[in-house]
Amino acid sequence: MSKIIVTGGGWSGVAAAVRAKKCGADVVLIEKTDLLLGLGNVGGIMRNNGRYTATEENIALGAGELFEITDRLSTHKNVDFPGHAHASFYDVLLVEPEVRRLVKKLGIEVRLMTRVIDVIKERDNRIKAVVTSQGEILDADVFVETTGSTGPMGNCMRHGNGCSMCILRCPSFGPRVSLTERAGLDDLTACKADGTRGAFSGSCKIEKRSLSKKLQKKLEKDGFAVVPLPKKLVNKEKLTRKVCQQYALDSFAENLILIDTGYAKLMTSYFDLEQLRSVEGFENARFADPYAGGKGNSIRYMSVGMRDKYMRAEGMENLFLGGEKSGFFVGHTEAISTGSLAGYNAAMYAKKRPMLTLPASLAIGDLLDFSNRVLEEADCLERRFTFAGGEYFKRMQERNLYITDAKKIKKIVESEGLLDVYNQ
Ligand SMILES: Cc1cc2nc3c(=O)[nH]c(=O)nc-3n(C[C@H](O)[C@H](O)[C@H](O)COP(=O)(O)OP(=O)(O)OC[C@H]3O[C@@H](n4cnc5c(N)ncnc54)[C@H](O)[C@@H]3O)c2cc1C
Structure with a gap:
């Protein structure tokens, strides 16, 4: 059985691990803190604006497990608030244990309080193992990086208002490490409108x-x-x-x-x-x-990797990316969408089967394609992408990709021959 290591247990890492496991791989999910879900422990807003469409697309594609949980734990549904329609809000205090139970039930090996600090390559474009801060060397056939883009503390000090004491708790659990950088690739760092680095x-x-x-x-x-x-x-x-x-x-x-x-x-x-x-x-x-919310917040988008349409890190054979790591994507739905595709393709690559791309007739496929093309534009570092608003939601509306009829979304997925593809 092929072995896949997913580093980073946020929404994208969990989604990647679930997909890879369901495709029959032996999966290890590594997380540096004592909690899965990363920033998902402090968010909660789902299904607002175009996220509704992306959620239903994921369900029709066969990646419904995590949305079943967020829907079930939503204390408010179908809420309209300024600029946002049909949102639901999951209870951030209950969601992590429920996700942890699912991951365990699926037989995914979870290694909490384990921080990856380096990679070992077997040749220029291939990773052989990851190294943890405890000095362990963990081999696998394929790797998925979903370490997010937040902090670490030095970046929040330099580009923000100091360590805000956010949910990632870097001073206790150690700093985020970019595996793409450790593998010798160049990461992108976002800019605020005034040109300073990162974003609050x-x-x-x-x-x-x-x-x-x-x-x-x-x-x-x-x-x-x-x-x-x-x-x-x-x-x-x-x-x-x-x-x-x-x-x-x-x-x-x-x-x-x-x-x-x-x-x-x-x-x-x-x-x-x-x-x-x-x-x-x-x-x-x-x-x-964050505890220091009176003064500042965490700094994000410090470390985004370049990837292809299969979610594979550019220039690498067996490293896939998901979540904030895989583009300037904002949101849980975006993390689950990109993580699911990364995990699925990691398993397909391991089995030497054709990998999947999502067509532009789906909002998820269009987002992945569009956001990659933006990276060639001069102001790309100031732009962020979410189904929930801003420039990408506008594009969804213009291209008639914003649909709130679940049956219609399922039909589109079916017409592309992709119904339940993630489980086949
Ligand atoms: C305060 C706040 C509120 C938000 N509210 C919402 C909301 O309501 N709705 C919404 O859709 N989005 C919201 N977002 C955005 C959303 O949470 C994120 O875009 C999304 O969850 C990112 O998921 P991710 O898996 O890519 O990254 P993360 O959640 O950052 O997960 C990365 C994980 O990797 C771990 N990690 C990092 N380095 C290593 C390493 N070297 N070894 C092992 N583990 C490592 C981290 O500890 C972390 O758990 C919010 C974000 C914040 C900060």
Whole structure:
């Protein structure tokens, strides 16, 4: 049986591991922290705008397992909030254990608190093994890198406002390592609109109980709340520095927008605590993630690898990429979509079977193709891609790829001969 090592246990790594395992490979999933799901432990927004289409495409392609969990754990469904339609919000406090149970049930070997620090090559374009910080050498036939693009701490200090103490907890679990760089490839680093490197994560979480009872009730009833900010606290400049261009709308600067994801997710990168507490309902507000949310947030898109249409790292034979590592993609749905294809193709490559590309008649296929072509443009480092908004959602609408009828999406997948392809 061929062996596949997936490094990085965020949504993309889990999706890659699930697909490769279901294709019959022996899979080891390596994660440096004590939690799977990485940034998925602090997000929660699914199915908003074009993510609905991509979710249904994944389900029709046969990669429905993780969406079954996020749908089941969604406390609010079909919610419209500023700039976004039919969103659902999963409970970020319950999702990781559920995913861990699935991964175990499938027989995937999970190695937590194991950090990959290097690769060993057998020739220029082929990896033989990864090396962990404990000094182990782990061999495999094929490798998938899904280490994300966040931090590590030195980057947050240099290009942000300091270590924000985010969910990845680099000071305790050690820094992210780019396997593509260790393999001798050049990574891309994003820029903010002002030309400085990286981009700030776009939301922070407040303990719900620290909000007024009225706000808590509103959040639990509607799933979201919009609280107008006094003029003196409006800062539109912050919008240009964040990752999530789908939320770079004026209403997200003029108001405090809260989403109920178990925590009260505040849709801004960071907010001075003293000023936040001057707003009605926030008098006792307290940040839960990142802990230093009053000052800054994590810096992302520091290390994106170039890849081909099969999700294979450019110039490498047996290294596949998924999630934020595989492009300037933002979001859980985007991570699961790219991770699934990377894991599937890693298994196909190992079995010497033809690898899969997704056609441009599907939003996922179009996103992969479009985002790669953008990399040839001069301003590519400032652009991010998500089904949920900004430039790519606009393109989806223009090309009639934004569909919210699940039956119609299934038919399109079927007409391409791809129904349940991931399980065949
Ligand atoms: C605060 C915040 C809120 C967000 N909210 C949402 C939302 O509501 N909806 C949405 O769709 N998206 C949201 N996003 C974006 C989304 O979470 C990410 O784009 C997506 O989850 C990225 O997944 P990933 O698997 O590519 O990377 P990550 O989640 O970063 O996972 C990478 C994993 O690799 C591990 N790792 C790194 N290096 C190594 C190594 N050397 N060895 C072993 N392991 C390693 C890391 O510990 C991490 O667990 C949010 C992001 C943030 C930061």
